[in-house]
Amino acid sequence: MPTEFTSLDDLSIGLNELSESGEKDLFYSPVSDGTTIIAVQYDQGVILGADSQTSRGRQLVSTKTRFKLARLHERIFCGTSGRCADSKAVLEVIKNRLHLKGIIEDSAPRVRVAAHIASKLCYEHRNNLETSLIIGGWDPVEGPQVYAIPIGGMMTQLPVAAGGSGSTYIYGYIDSMYKPGMSREECIRFVSNCVSLAMSRDSGSGGVIRLVAIDKDEANRMVLAGDEIPKFYQG
Amino acid sequence: RVHGDCYSNMATMTSKMFLPAISAEANEFSKPDWLTEELSTGTTIAAIEFDGGVVIGADSRTTSGSYIANRVTDKLTKVTDYIYCCRSGSAADTQAVADIVNYHLNFYKMEHGDEPSVRTAASTFRNLCYNNRDSLSAGILVAGWDKRNGGQVYTVPLGGMWTRMPVAIGGSGSSYLYGYVDANYKPGMKKDECLKFIANAISLAINRDGSSGGVVRLACITKDGVERFVLTGDQIPKFYEDS
Numbered sequence: 001m002p003t004e005f006t007s008l009d010d011l012s013i014g015l016n017e018l019s020e021s022g023e024k025d026l027f028y029s030p031v032s033d034g035t036t037i038i039a040v041q042y043d044q045g046v047i048l049g050a051d052s053q054t055s056r057g058r059q060l061v062s063t064k065t066r067f068k069l070a071r072l073h074e075r076i077f078c079g080t081s082g083r084c085a086d087s088k089a090v091l092e093v094i095k096n097r098l099h100l101k102g103i104i105e106d107s108a109p110r111v112r113v114a115a116h117i118a119s120k121l122c123y124e125h126r127n128n129l130e131t132s133l134i135i136g137g138w139d140p141v142e143g144p145q146v147y148a149i150p151i152g153g154m155m156t157q158l159p160v161a162a163g164g165s166g167s168t169y170i171y172g173y174i175d176s177m178y179k180p181g182m183s184r185e186e187c188i189r190f191v192s193n194c195v196s197l198a199m200s201r202d203s204g205s206g207g208v209i210r211l212v213a214i215d216k217d218e219a220n221r222m223v224l225a226g227d228e229i230p231k232f233y234q235g
Numbered sequence: 236r237v238h239g240d241c242y243s244n245m246a247t248m249t250s251k252m253f254l255p256a257i258s259a260e261a262n263e264f265s266k267p268d269w270l271t272e273e274l275s276t277g278t279t280i281a282a283i284e285f286d287g288g289v290v291i292g293a294d295s296r297t298t299s300g301s302y303i304a305n306r307v308t309d310k311l312t313k314v315t316d317y318i319y320c321c322r323s324g325s326a327a328d329t330q331a332v333a334d335i336v337n338y339h340l341n342f343y344k345m346e347h348g349d350e351p352s353v354r355t356a357a358s359t360f361r362n363l364c365y366n367n368r369d370s371l372s373a374g375i376l377v378a379g380w381d382k383r384n385g386g387q388v389y390t391v392p393l394g395g396m397w398t399r400m401p402v403a404i405g406g407s408g409s410s411y412l413y414g415y416v417d418a419n420y421k422p423g424m425k426k427d428e429c430l431k432f433i434a435n436a437i438s439l440a441i442n443r444d445g446s447s448g449g450v451v452r453l454a455c456i457t458k459d460g461v462e463r464f465v466l467t468g469d470q471i472p473k474f475y476e477d478s
Contacts, residue, residue, distance in 0.1 A: 172439035173414035175474045197414035232417040 034204015036166030037068060037079035038194050039136035039146040040178070041159050042187045045215030046136040046144045049191035050079050051166065051199050052207035069212045072098055075219055076114050076137035077212050081164035082151065086131040094118050111137040115147035115155055123153025134161050138214050166198030166205035173197055188213065188222075189230075196230045268300025273325055275299070277446025278310060279408030280321035281436045282378040282388040283420075284401050285429045288457035289378040289386040292433035293321050294408065294441050295449030306449045311463075315340050318356045318379030319454055319461070323406035324393070325372040332363050332373055353379040357389035357397055365395025374405045380456050408440030408447040415439055426455060430464075431472075438472045 037050045050068040069077050070091050078094070080087035097117050102109045115135045122129055133149040148161035160178050162170060177190060192209050199205045209224040224230075277298055282291040293310040296303055310322045312333045318340070322329035336359045343351045357377040364373055377389045390403040402420050404412050415436060424432065430453060437451045451466040466472075 168410045169412075170414035171411040171443045172416075172436065173418055175439050175442060176415055176419075176435065179475050193418065194414065197417050200417065201413040233420050 034166070034202065035068060035081040035164030036162070036170070036195050036198035036202060036205040037081055037134050037164050038162040038167070038170075038174075038191055039079065039134045039160070040182075040187045040191055041136070041144045041146045042182050042184060044144065045138050045184065045213065046146055047184070047187045047191045048077050048079055048134070048136045048212045048214070049195045050164075050210050051195055051205040052210055053199075053205055054084060055204050067210060069210055069221075070095075071219070072114050072135070073102070073109055073137070075139065075214050075216075076109070076111050076135065077214060077219065078114075078118070079134045079136075079163070080131055081133075082131035083129075086129045087133075090118070090121060090129065090131055090133070093121060108139065110139045110141055111135065111145045111147070112139075112142065115145075115149065115157075119147075119149045119153050119155035121153075122149055122151075126151075126153050132163050134163050136212075136214065138216055140216070144215070162194065164198075164205070166195075166202035169201040170194045170198045184213065184215075192224055193230050193232075197232060199229075200232070200234075267302075269302030269304070270299075272298075272300035272302075274304055274327060275325055275446070277408075277444075278323040278406030279404070279412070279437050279440035279444060279447040280310060280323050280376055280406045281404045281409070281412070281416075281433050282321060282376045282402070283424070283429050283433060284378075284386040284388050285424055285426055287386060287426065288380045288455060289388055290426065290429040290433050290453065290455050291319055291321050291376065291378045291388075292437045292451060292453045293406075294437055294447040295452055296447055297326055298446055303448070308449070309452060311452055311454050313337075313461075314356055314377075315344070315351060315379070316460065317350055317381060317456060318353055318377065319456060320356075320360065321376040321378070321405065323374040328371045328373045329375060332360065332371070332375070335363060336360055350381060352381040352383055353377065353387040353389065354381075354384075354399075357387075357391060357399075360389075360391045361395055361397040364391050368393075368395045376403050376405055378456065380458055382458070386456070404436065406440075406447070408437075408444035411440050411443040412436050426457075430455065434466060435472050438466075439474065441471070442474070 034055050039048045048069050069079050072078050072095055094117050098109050098114050118133055132151045135147045138144045145157060146161050147155055147157050149155050195209045209229055211222040213220045275298055280293045291311055295308045297305040297308045312320050312322055314320055314337045320333055339359050340351050340356055360375055360377055364371055374393050375391045380386050387399060388403050389397055389399050391397045434451055441447045451471055453464040455462045
């Protein structure tokens with residue numbers, strides 16, 4: 001029973017099934033996350049950010065308020081991009097395996113373990129999957145960590161990782177603005193700026209900005225909508 | 236001046252003389268990509284207006300598939316004393332178009348006895364790019380100074396549309412710059428700020444785009460003419476680089 005996703009997502013799955021006819025129209029393209037996801041690590045925690053739009057081949061926006069930052073565990077969240085169906089399938093499996101590992105080891109699972117499970121899964125099925133993940137979280141052993149798992153299943157730990165179609169437009173901004181040692185507020189502003197810039201240039205990203213701020217005390221979900229989204233030079 | 240033709244001639248000559256005797260039927264599929272790919276200035280170019288002129292910049296890499304045919308290309312091409320164009324796309328197409336525009340503008344200057352306006356130059360580029368849009372692969376930024384309207388930047392992307400913009404970027408590396416430009420551009424910047432902005436932009440794109448690289452070439456065009464700069468090695472702006 002999906003608990004993380006709104007009913008609008010179930011609707012989009014239904015439409016996807018209807019579109020198996022293969023005619024060349026809007027409904028032919030699989031539901032895909034034209035997306036922007038980004039995660040930044042700072043001293044005490046991790047900030048994850050994402051847009052909220054799902055589209056079908058860039059012509060039809062099928063969902064405007066999707067929640068792309070899925071919860072794998074209390075302090076571990078995962079942003080996904082690529083084909084929607086693949087992302088959801090992979091997330092369910094990772095959640096299950098992580099939960100099992102937590103029970104077997106009788107302690108909260110580590111972020112590195114979650115990332116390893118994800119990358120092993122993505123690598124084993126690399127010929128069939130088209131999804132890339134960014135896992136961010138906090139654990140008592142290693143503190144805050146961000147792992148990027150692009151298509152193909154490679155896993156790499158980075159201080160800042162961006163993914164999805166919208167991420168190409170903000171690499172220059174990320175490279176120029178990121179410096180180690182930023183505070184929580186600076187990171188939140190950095191992540192919201194990044195997502196907002198990407199949303200204004202990428203047709204596959206849009207809607208609202210969803211943020212998750214994870215540290216040792218809490219995993220706080222936030223939304224920036226409408227006027228709250230940072231504005232830049234519009235030319 | 237380097238012609239794209241010169242390199243493809245050399246490549247053909249080389250392949251005829253030194254083709255390895257591994258296969259009797261050497262066809263297009265068995266040759267490496269740097270012998271068969273068209274030369275492309277897969278590139279980063281940028282241009283910005285300020286009060287009194289324009290600043291333009293480009294990287295310096297020309298590729299033929301994955302081979303870097305020229306690592307010190309000059310993509311900032313003069314069309315008149317006060318108007319330059321930044322070339323991206325096929326090296327041959329953009330050189331040919333720039334040559335023809337140069338000819339037209341020289342003729343214009345002789346006929347009218349006065350420097351052509353940047354708008355005229357951009358319009359000439361547009362006419363060529365639009366009328367031949369099916370056979371050309373050229374994305375061009377036209378930038379310069381004229382006494383009527385000061386510094387102006389026009390973009391003439393693939394397909395041949397044209398529009399004036401206060402700041403314009405182009406080429407394969409430009410995708411990575413949209414966020415940076417949107418966040419950092421503000422109207423009313425001075426010449427030094429513009430030079431820094433363009434140098435930063437080109438170097439950020441070089442870091443991310445495989446088809447851009449080499450040195451950063453800059454030019455500043457004002458009523459006093461053109462001032463050219465090259466940033467090499469350590470002079471190229473640095474940003475936080477992951478270990």
